[in-house]
Amino acid sequence: MAPSSEHKAWAGILREKIPEGARVHNYKDEGENHSITIFSGHIDDEYFASTVGLMDLEQRTHQGVSITTEVLIERRGSDQWLGNLASTVAFFVMKDGWSIAPGIIFERMLEVYEPRTPLPHLFFVPIFQWDDMSRVSVGTHTLFPLLAVPISEGESQLVAKRGAQALENRWERLKTDVFDWSRESVA
Numbered sequence: 677m678a679p680s681s682e683h684k685a686w687a688g689i690l691r692e693k694i695p696e697g698a699r700v701h702n703y704k705d706e707g708e709n710h711s712i713t714i715f716s717g718h719i720d721d722e723y724f725a726s727t728v729g730l731m732d733l734e735q736r737t738h739q740g741v742s743i744t745t746e747v748l749i750e751r752r753g754s755d756q757w758l759g760n761l762a763s764t765v766a767f768f769v770m771k772d773g774w775s776i777a778p779g780i781i782f783e784r785m786l787e788v789y790e791p792r793t794p795l796p797h798l799f800f801v802p803i804f805q806w807d808d809m810s811r812v813s814v815g816t817h818t819l820f821p822l823l824a825v826p827i828s829e830g831e832s833q834l835v836a837k838r839g840a841q842a843l844e845n846r847w848e849r850l851k852t853d854v855f856d857w858s859r860e861s862v863a
Contacts, residue, residue, distance in 0.1 A: 679713060682815035683728050686746060689814070690715045693806060694724045703763035705771065712766040714759045722855065723755035724748060725762040731817045735775050744817055745776055748803060749824045752855040757789045764788065765798065765824060776800050776822055779840030786826055795826035795857055799835065801844065825854045830863030 679687075691698045694717035704711045713728040726748040735743045749762050765782065768774040774782070782798040800822045803809040812819045827835075827843070835843050846852070846862050853859055 679728070680732075680815075682731060682817050683713065685814040686726075686731065686812070686819070687713075687715050687728050689812060690717070690724075690726055690728075690748075693809075694719055696720075700728065701759060703759065703766075705767050710767060710770055712763050712770065714762050714766075716755065716759050718755065721753055723751050723753075723758055725755070725758035726821075727762055727766045730766055730769060730776075731814070731819055733769060735777060743777075744819055746819055746821045747776060747800070747824050748821055750805070750855050751857055752853070761786070761789060762824075778802055778822065779835065781827070781832055781835060782824075783832070793826070793857070794861065795828050795859070797827050797829070797832045798824040799827040799831070799840075799843070800824055801840070826857050828861035828863060830861045834863040 687700055696718050698717035700713055700715050702711050702713055715726045715728050717724055727746045730746050731744045735745055747765055749758055751758060778801055780800045784796050785798045786793050787796045803821050803823045809821055831843055850862055852862055
């Protein structure tokens with residue numbers, strides 16, 4: 677299937693933000709029944725992968741307004757399996773109906789690629805690296821892009837007990853580098 681004008685517009689926005697090594701690849705699931713386009717690139721030693729096409733799936737309707745998103749993943753120092761991780765997230769949404777929203781956690785998602793990681797879960801938050809990315813218009817879609825951040829078991833439990841904002845506030849207070857995937861847990 678050819679990419680839509682909205683998909684191209686989203687990839688263009690990403691290319692402006694992440695100009696180095698920018699490329700787009702199509703990923704297929706194991707049975708080759710589903711596919712998702714993944715944008716990847718870097719800025720110095722910050723590596724990125726983003727879905728291109730999740731916008732076609734409504735995540736929820738709030739007061740008659742459709743909510744759509746794309747997922748960005750950022751990691752310092754390595755792009756190892758970032759595209760695969762982004763496509764895995766997309767396939768769980770596309771095939772299994774998982775929803776993505778701020779504060780949602782996809783449990784054990786990173787263990788597939790790094791079995792001994794201290795940060796096995798993915799936590800979704802609004803993109804905060806760029807001021808103009810919290811709400812993006814592309815053609816007929818208004819996207820609310822999300823950033824997938826790896827978190828520890830303790831951080832996941834903190835979110836379950838006290839809410840997403842409690843973890844985000846702790847990160848801010850401690851000046852946590854969430855792009856360092858070997859960082860210490862703050863919980």
